[in-house]
Amino acid sequence: MKRNSTNPKRGKSTSRGSRPKSGAGRPKGKRGAKSRRRWPFVLLVLLAVPLVGFLIWAHSGGEASTSVRFEVDPYEDRPQLIQRLHHAGLVQSPTLFGWYLTFAGEIEPGAHLLGPGLSAAELSRRLTRSRGRNSQKLSVPEGLNLYQIAERAEAAQICAAQDFVSAARKQTLLDELGIERSSSVEGYLFPATYEFAADTRPEDVIRRLVRETRKRLRALGDSELVKRRG
Template structure:
């Protein structure tokens, strides 16, 4: 009765399926309470449900869990991790290659070990600071870095005394050793020459040539270019009188023209400082050259300048032997033949100032010519050529007494010191 009832509920079999199915009747049995155990499914629906349950059970056995639904398998996650590590590792290699120079730069010394080798000339320009000098040294491969030199200079107070000029150094020196060369002025490579006051241009050129090795002819030629030398227009192209006497240091590669230009610049600078206008410079320099040619001491220069001005105001006659000496480029007491020269520079014969300077005056002579002291002196004579003692007079009679004193000295000494 029960079998027939269950078949009717599912409705999957006809009334005769249970009666004629030997498997169902042979394998199934009822327990004491009338429940059936171990029997095979008796309908298609039960078979389908059993199949689905089996599939679900199999998935759970392979590791799927309700919480891990959709999570990739372990082998796939391991593969992703391996690929990520490979990418990171490659990036590290690239980064190391790019950053290696930077890291090594931090670790590497910014100074050469020294002492250096070879020879190289380095120029320190006028007004160059520590950083500019350091860059010049780096460019010449004397030092390894600007920082090494700046640090060394900051630690040495003598670095403030580095003078402009050319220095001979080694390549790849320690910064401190390079600094030691520059702070010593004796290491400068320069052409040094001293020009005394009162020389003629023809006497200055050989001195410059001896110091520089430049032929005299190049100085003579350079002196012809008034514009390049910076001569005032009133000089009319004549360099005589504007080669200022002083001690000079010329760059080792300087030309004859650049040296003469520097000397002319010194003269015009001093004239300008005294307030002398360019159109008045020539007259002042002519007066100063006469003072330089006649005065034997600095104390006498102002008085000699005043004598010149007084004579020009009186009868415009100067009458100096120094102008005659300039004509013949001979020093000492002029001969009668020299005194008879018809050169316009012969102030013994011609009135007024000579047409140009007769020497290259120094600063004290220029100052005396620009502003001579007040006085009535009209004459002067050196009474002792050995000491240079000079006496000034207002009147002719007083002057004659001074001349007599000179003649007495000459008779006693033969005119020799």
């Protein structure tokens, strides 16, 4: 009779041994958490790679081999403008340039001096006439006439020759500069070497040259006055 009796304690220990240990699935949970933490980093890399490539494309380019006068119509929308730039050979990828131009400032209507081979960033800066445009030098030797100076300004990619000549004869600019009894600014453009941003308004170029002439004349007049007093 004693042999057939069961030990309740031994039965309990058997049932306890069959239960899974607490925390048996934790390693798998840790791996899942690590994987979830990696996803933001992977997503950031996936977004950064095309963005970096786009910025490299936008700033790749050099100096324009030739100058192209391009007129911006104040009433055309940006898609029309981009298509005209593309047809003129100034933009190779209209879609990409359109995306880049979305972040640019206001495009300035009127004549611009552009050229093939410019980067999207430089082309955008010229169209908006914003800061950071390429710096160009204008050398004006003594004895040049108005047309010769205009040709040098265009060769330096500062402004178109025809726009320079037109601005030099503009009566409103002559009045602003106080030039009387003259049909142009010829004779008021001081011979020197100047530095301008590419695609500068011709009126601003003329203002600078006339201002330099008057500054030199004042300095010469002051020195003559000192000599007389001495």
